[in-house]
Amino acid sequence: MGITKGRLEAFSDGVIAIIITIMVLELKVPHSTELSALQPIIPVMISYVLSFMYVGIYWNNHHHMLHAARSVNGAILWANLHLLFWLSLIPFVTAWMGENHFAQLPVIMYGFVLIMNAIAYSILAYLLIKHHGENSLLADAFGNDGKGKISIGIYASAIAASFIHPWIGLGLYFVVAAIWLIPDRRIERKLTDHTNENNHA
Amino acid sequence: MGITKGRLEAFSDGVIAIIITIMVLELKVPHSTELSALQPIIPVMISYVLSFMYVGIYWNNHHHMLHAARSVNGAILWANLHLLFWLSLIPFVTAWMGENHFAQLPVIMYGFVLIMNAIAYSILAYLLIKHHGENSLLADAFGNDGKGKISIGIYASAIAASFIHPWIGLGLYFVVAAIWLIPDRRIERKLTDHTNENNHA
Amino acid sequence: MGITKGRLEAFSDGVIAIIITIMVLELKVPHSTELSALQPIIPVMISYVLSFMYVGIYWNNHHHMLHAARSVNGAILWANLHLLFWLSLIPFVTAWMGENHFAQLPVIMYGFVLIMNAIAYSILAYLLIKHHGENSLLADAFGNDGKGKISIGIYASAIAASFIHPWIGLGLYFVVAAIWLIPDRRIERKLTDHTNENNHA
Amino acid sequence: MGITKGRLEAFSDGVIAIIITIMVLELKVPHSTELSALQPIIPVMISYVLSFMYVGIYWNNHHHMLHAARSVNGAILWANLHLLFWLSLIPFVTAWMGENHFAQLPVIMYGFVLIMNAIAYSILAYLLIKHHGENSLLADAFGNDGKGKISIGIYASAIAASFIHPWIGLGLYFVVAAIWLIPDRRIERKLTDHTNENNHA
Numbered sequence: 001m002g003i004t005k006g007r008l009e010a011f012s013d014g015v016i017a018i019i020i021t022i023m024v025l026e027l028k029v030p031h032s033t034e035l036s037a038l039q040p041i042i043p044v045m046i047s048y049v050l051s052f053m054y055v056g057i058y059w060n061n062h063h064h065m066l067h068a069a070r071s072v073n074g075a076i077l078w079a080n081l082h083l084l085f086w087l088s089l090i091p092f093v094t095a096w097m098g099e100n101h102f103a104q105l106p107v108i109m110y111g112f113v114l115i116m117n118a119i120a121y122s123i124l125a126y127l128l129i130k131h132h133g134e135n136s137l138l139a140d141a142f143g144n145d146g147k148g149k150i151s152i153g154i155y156a157s158a159i160a161a162s163f164i165h166p167w168i169g170l171g172l173y174f175v176v177a178a179i180w181l182i183p184d185r186r187i188e189r190k191l192t193d194h195t196n197e198n199n200h201a
Numbered sequence: 202m203g204i205t206k207g208r209l210e211a212f213s214d215g216v217i218a219i220i221i222t223i224m225v226l227e228l229k230v231p232h233s234t235e236l237s238a239l240q241p242i243i244p245v246m247i248s249y250v251l252s253f254m255y256v257g258i259y260w261n262n263h264h265h266m267l268h269a270a271r272s273v274n275g276a277i278l279w280a281n282l283h284l285l286f287w288l289s290l291i292p293f294v295t296a297w298m299g300e301n302h303f304a305q306l307p308v309i310m311y312g313f314v315l316i317m318n319a320i321a322y323s324i325l326a327y328l329l330i331k332h333h334g335e336n337s338l339l340a341d342a343f344g345n346d347g348k349g350k351i352s353i354g355i356y357a358s359a360i361a362a363s364f365i366h367p368w369i370g371l372g373l374y375f376v377v378a379a380i381w382l383i384p385d386r387r388i389e390r391k392l393t394d395h396t397n398e399n400n401h402a
Numbered sequence: 403m404g405i406t407k408g409r410l411e412a413f414s415d416g417v418i419a420i421i422i423t424i425m426v427l428e429l430k431v432p433h434s435t436e437l438s439a440l441q442p443i444i445p446v447m448i449s450y451v452l453s454f455m456y457v458g459i460y461w462n463n464h465h466h467m468l469h470a471a472r473s474v475n476g477a478i479l480w481a482n483l484h485l486l487f488w489l490s491l492i493p494f495v496t497a498w499m500g501e502n503h504f505a506q507l508p509v510i511m512y513g514f515v516l517i518m519n520a521i522a523y524s525i526l527a528y529l530l531i532k533h534h535g536e537n538s539l540l541a542d543a544f545g546n547d548g549k550g551k552i553s554i555g556i557y558a559s560a561i562a563a564s565f566i567h568p569w570i571g572l573g574l575y576f577v578v579a580a581i582w583l584i585p586d587r588r589i590e591r592k593l594t595d596h597t598n599e600n601n602h603a
Numbered sequence: 604m605g606i607t608k609g610r611l612e613a614f615s616d617g618v619i620a621i622i623i624t625i626m627v628l629e630l631k632v633p634h635s636t637e638l639s640a641l642q643p644i645i646p647v648m649i650s651y652v653l654s655f656m657y658v659g660i661y662w663n664n665h666h667h668m669l670h671a672a673r674s675v676n677g678a679i680l681w682a683n684l685h686l687l688f689w690l691s692l693i694p695f696v697t698a699w700m701g702e703n704h705f706a707q708l709p710v711i712m713y714g715f716v717l718i719m720n721a722i723a724y725s726i727l728a729y730l731l732i733k734h735h736g737e738n739s740l741l742a743d744a745f746g747n748d749g750k751g752k753i754s755i756g757i758y759a760s761a762i763a764a765s766f767i768h769p770w771i772g773l774g775l776y777f778v779v780a781a782i783w784l785i786p787d788r789r790i791e792r793k794l795t796d797h798t799n800e801n802n803h804a
Contacts, residue, residue, distance in 0.1 A: 014218030017617030033706035215419030416620030505636035
């Protein structure tokens with residue numbers, strides 16, 4: 001099953017690489033060459049930067065999690081496709097939010113897609129841990145997923161706050177991105193600890 | 202020839218990853234930010250979900266089948282490209298069906314493309330089995346391909362039923378997807394059996 | 403330098419996979435759902451099939467040629483990018499030719515791009531042979547490249563014949579594709595002979 | 604961490620392959636089939652050739668640099684994503700510059716994106732050298748990065764010169780591309796020297 005894990009990683013990388021890149025196709029080329037032509041692009045660009053960070057974060061965390069996995073099964077393959085499905089909707093809500101200058105409904109929908117991505121990621125993590133056992137390195141490293149739970153909480157708050165003003169929601173999406181930009185050291189550290197323990201034993 | 206098999210898998214994964222992702226480009230960003238703006242997107246989204254499942258299923262089964270293969274030849278390379286050709290038409294019929302809210306002709310054409318994909322997959326399977334021998338693990342695992350034959354039968358029924366009402370056809374496409382969402386355990390189980398037999402011998 | 407060859411193959415596969423797949427984006431979804439709506443798509447589809455075959459042929463031959471290579475150098479990297487450049491223009495001339503129902507100028511430009519691809523491929527082959535030596539397995543397998551020279555001759559004839567009627571040119575493009583659809587056994591056979599000789603020695 | 608480096612290379616290759624290929628989608632298919640219809644495409648094509656060379660150069664240099672690296676860390680992962688972000692803006696400025704026939708502002712913005720790419724590449728190089736140590740093979744090979752510093756200088760000059768006439772700026776972008784088209788032999792040569800030294804020792 002090692003080959004299956006490798007091909008799952010390669011396929012996921014391919015899809016994520018395409019998702020992160022096709023977003024740039026939504027940066028519509030302005031017909032004018034005046035400096036003022038760039039002004040309506042600013043919110044589109046802010047959306048793009050935010051989503052680029054999110055997709056980058058997912059690639060990074062997905063990579064670390066699969067790295068710690070030894071093998072996969074059928075349910076994990078489908079949970080992974082489920083995550084890729086919600087990731088694939090990010091370009092759509094990114095463009096909708098950016099082109100409409102952070103209007104309320106697109107900002108809320110953006111948050112909804114982020115929540116669904118977080119849930120899809122949790123399902124994938126849950127199935128991977130179940131597959132490897134509660135006492136596995138992977139389960140140990142993933143821990144109680146505090147960061148993931150906090151993220152979902154902030155997303156929900158962001159959606160609620162968007163009813164006051166969508167910019168608060170947008171700000172909170174940047175907050176979550178900032179939290180995750182610190183790479184997921186949970187698994188990395190545990191892996192290092194594990195290696196050290198083995199060396200000392 | 203092992204390298205050729207690896208590169209065939211990588212190339213197929215790349216094409217399938219692009220097919221599954223570019224479909225999202227057909228989700229046209231609405232200009233309005235009213236909730237009502239999302240209503241015409243619902244059928245497009247339903248089409249997208251259906252096709253995402255189908256392309257995911259093909260990736261999954263293609264992966265399992267190639268995994269069981271030891272090597273490939275020229276005819277298999279071309280049969281694989283033939284399958285990729287029909288897979289590449291899925292985004293086209295998906296968009297046509299979704300944007301026209303499941304009108305009769307697009308639903309029928311969607312079924313036609315699914316049938317051609319099923320036939321292309323059967324040709325690929327046939328050539329792989331012929332290449333590995335009738336008594337090979339791959340031939341044994343693929344069996345009489347009951348699931349594949351049933352699928353083609355349901356596709357044909359779906360096309361016929363679309364003349365009564367296209368929603369019946371659409372429903373039947375979801376039925377086939379559901380049948381396949383259970384991962385192809387045929388090959389997986391046989392592989393396990395084979396391993397166990399070897400261990401017992 | 404073995405890793406460089408591997409990454410060159412992976413990068414080329416990625417670009418070729420994208421080229422073969424984005425062509426489908428030119429299949430514009432018709433707004434009507436009448437059967438007559440599919441009629442203007444027929445020439446677009448014929449163009450698509452032709453180009454799908456050509457890109458598939460290039461992937462296949464590129465794969466076999468690189469497979470026979472032991473290593474690459476800087477000049478080969480650039481010759482490969484040069485080939486990818488001309489391959490990347492195939493979707494453009496494909497769409498232009500198909501949407502204009504095989505009008506004269508697009509058919510001629512299609513032939514021009516095919517000639518440039520053939521030349522770019524020859525340059526790549528020449529540099530690979532020079533790098534491996536005139537007596538190498540690769541040089542021996544590539545031979546005098548009769549098929550490649552015939553192809554360029556037919557492309558030129560097709561362009562000339564398009565001044566009489568573009569359909570003659572189009573027909574000749576299909577003839578060349580048919581010639582190449584028989585996989586490049588030159589290298590494959592030589593590799594087999596070489597293996598046999600080694601076994602007999 | 605060797606697997607992480609491999610997956611970083613594969614992901615980067617995927618993104619760069621998509622960037623270099625989606626630029627062709629900006630080559631809008633002309634509706635006319637007259638020879639005059641190709642005239643407005645000429646500047647778009649010149650832009651495309653220039654950007655194809657630049658993305659090719661970045662792929663080439665990125666490949667050589669990562670090849671010399673033994674491992675990566677979290678900061679390097681993010682510096683790499685930062686580089687990919689600026690690379691992903693190349694199709695946007697390419698289309699803007701080409702469609703507006705090298706008007707002043709798009710030419711300046713093109714130079715700005717090139718500068719940001721050069722800076723992002725320097726940050727990645729700096730972090731890789733810091734990670735491997737000042738006396739590492741990678742640090743030795745990268746040297747004082749004269750070519751990179753000269754490039755940034757020429758980009759800045761090109762932007763300034765575009766205020767006189769944008770064609771001077773455009774010409775200077777071609778000059779930098781020409782400088783880099785000679786593959787980055789710095790690392791390659793040092794690697795060879797290193798191997799020779801080891802053999803002599």
